[in-house]
Ligand code: HEM
């Protein structure tokens with residue numbers, strides 16, 4: 001029961017920090033002006049064009065594809081795997097489980113392998129390519145280790161040790177309605193959950209901000225219409241009235 | 244100069260070189276003296292509180308530029324950009340990889356502006372801002388031509404040019420200005436152009452030019468200055484007034500206006516398209532330089548503003564003029580409307596000389612004798628600021644098509660350089676972004692390697708003997724570095740130089 005309470009506290013803390021941190025970051029990105037038109041040209045000439053470009057960046061990693069096929073391949077494996085795994089995990093948080101979440105369950109299982117394989121590929125690149133090794137900081141390696149740790153502990157539960165997922169679900173459903181239900185005593189689930197809490201905590205302070213960052217990147221999200229519409233930020237407009 | 248400057252050998256395979264740490268750590272461009280700094284309102288070299296000023300400036304910029312803030316946070320160190328910079332490809336110095344260049348600043352950002360960097364600096368690669376760090380910034384942020392090639396490949400569009408600009412602004416605030424750029428900006432403020440050419444000299448030059456052209460063509464082709472009520476105000480880089488091969492393009496513009504019967508003028512107050520304010524990343528300086536153009540346009544009462552062959556100038560004009568000085572369309576504030584009411588909005592404002600020429604050619608108002616260029620086997624070098632920082636025409640990628648269309652309309656022999664070295668992936672000439680100075684010749688020669696390899700390819704395959712471009716900096720840079728790679732320096736020239744050769748004059 002002490003473990004249950006510790007994890008309950010940990011998850012409230014981690015989820016709170018994650019939410020507040022991320023909202024803080026996103027509002028600060030939104031608040032800081034982009035005083036000049038700096039899309040990397042040629043860029044779309046309409047808002048709709050920009051939306052399509054963003055979609056290609058988010059779902060296809062278009063720019064990365066132009067840059068490096070290997071990185072693109074491993075990255076796509078990892079992110080697609082991650083996305084499926086996360087969608088599959090929705091079943092722990094809703095009752096009854098939505099039909100489409102049911103539907104993707106079988107794919108989700110293999111997605112775990114895909115995700116870990118992609119991460120290993122990215123790590124290999126980080127170690128083997130001299131340029132990427134040069135730019136890597138300890139935190140870059142640890143981030144990969146953390147995600148691999150999450151993936152592997154999940155896969156072990158799924159395929160080797162098995163765990164009481166009904167109890168886990170009731171623990172998390174309980175947290176969401178502010179009541180505490182017991183967590184199964186199981187080393188793997190403790191590992192999985194501790195690492196996830198850590199991931200949530202570091203998210204708003206780390207390079208994981210690339211996910212929201214992409215949407216705020218002026219070189220990608222601006223429409224190329226500088227000659228047709230005057231674009232001016234509040235601090236720049238002050239220069240004009242000042243003199 | 245103790246060491247002899249040599250071109251690096253071409254790469255056998257078209258892949259990134261192995262890293263050579265420290266290869267370019269001693270490349271240092273001359274510092275601006277206190278007088279130059281003072282001219283722009285920047286502190287001189289020996290400021291006591293450089294550290295606090297630098298960090299203060301960084302905080303200020305992080306609050307003013309979303310790009311800087313997002314780019315500092317978002318990079319995942321994926322390395323996609325690591326082999327995309329011509330300076331890295333030419334030198335192998337890992338700090339010339341775009342991401343490593345950003346990290347010079349990111350490490351300091353993390354230390355002073357993020358929680359993990361304050362608590363665990365080693366873990367996230369954060370470090371204090373020391374004199375050594377500032378020196379390192381100075382050296383490596385002057386080995387970036389702000390060409391934006393890296394931003395094409397980054398999955399988040401992180402543009403190292405933005406970071407270089409911010410770094411240079413911080414350096415300026417701490418008294419570490421670059422002599423070359425800051426001296427030139429000072430000249431524009433005082434005299435009106437980068438070269439410091441006063442009005443009298445300008446009149447002389449233009450009169451001489453009219454005589455030369457008369458001798459050549461037998462026609463009275465004018466190069467008017469300060470003509471009130473002219474239709475077009477031409478803003479062109481001051482190098483066009485006398486440097487080779489730039490002047491041949493100026494003659495080309497003159498012939499186009501003459502042949503189409505468009506009245507035009509140059510301005511002695513705004514006798515410069517170049518705007519080095521962009522290079523040092525300083526909004527106020529950039530605006531102040533551009534304001535001369537606004538003032539000239541208002542005083543001369545022109546209907547159209549056209550920009551000559553200059554890469555970064557076209558970026559400033561196309562992307563920033565509307566913001567900075569209201570040259571453009573779609574304003575609803577009194578400041579900008581004053582000028583926009585005067586301009587003729589049947590035409591794009593501002594307009595590139597290539598847009599003007601191509602439009603006239605399409606409507607058969609000007610015509611060409613293609614054979615006049617038969618001695619030239621031509622390729623086209625996309626200048627980085629035109630390719631990745633601006634546009635032309637109404638169509639996506641017009642900045643690639645329009646100049647090529649002109650070249651193909653005025654000449655018979657045209658060949659593209661290999662894929663991946665042109666259009667949006669073009670390689671910089673190696674001399675842009677405030678690097679076009681002799682004290683940086685070593686990095687300029689090395690940085691032109693990828694472009695020279697691509698050029699060699701079409702020289703071998705097709706016998707190319709003319710590389711056309713639309714940038715004054717490219718022209719000067721190539722004139723200088725081509726011989727290091729065994730080419731004739733006259734291999735580089737302007738698009739309007741070709742137009743000048745082929746355009747049919749005479750009375751129509
Ligand atoms: C909008 C959503 C997202 C997009 C578009 C996106 C895109 C990318 C891209 C293009 C890369 C660079 C290539 C690579 O190194 O893999 C990357 C790296 C990475 N992403 Fe994402 N990502 C997103 C969300 C996430 C999330 C939610 C996580 C984590 C929980 C994540 C974790 C990572 C990590 C750890 C790396 C670095 C991998 C390495 O070390 O090489 N991403 N992401």
Ligand code: HEM
Nearest residue numbers: 085088092108109112150151154155157158163165168196
């Ligand atoms: C609070 C959130 C989470 C809970 C309660 C949770 C719980 C679980 C459980 C109980 C399993 C075992 C599934 C089974 O035996 O059928 C599992 C598997 C897995 N988990 Fe999680 N997990 C969470 C978050 C995450 C996150 C954020 C990731 C990825 C970054 C992740 C990645 C995986 C993987 C790859 C598997 C194995 C494949 C699969 O069953 O889908 N989990 N998780």
Ligand code: SF4
Nearest residue numbers: 328387388390391393
């Ligand atoms: S902007 Fe150009 S010069 Fe600067 S780092 Fe990027 S590729 Fe290199």
Ligand code: SF4
Nearest residue numbers: 318319321322324397
């Ligand atoms: S491509 Fe972008 S995210 Fe990747 S290392 Fe370079 S700057 Fe960072």
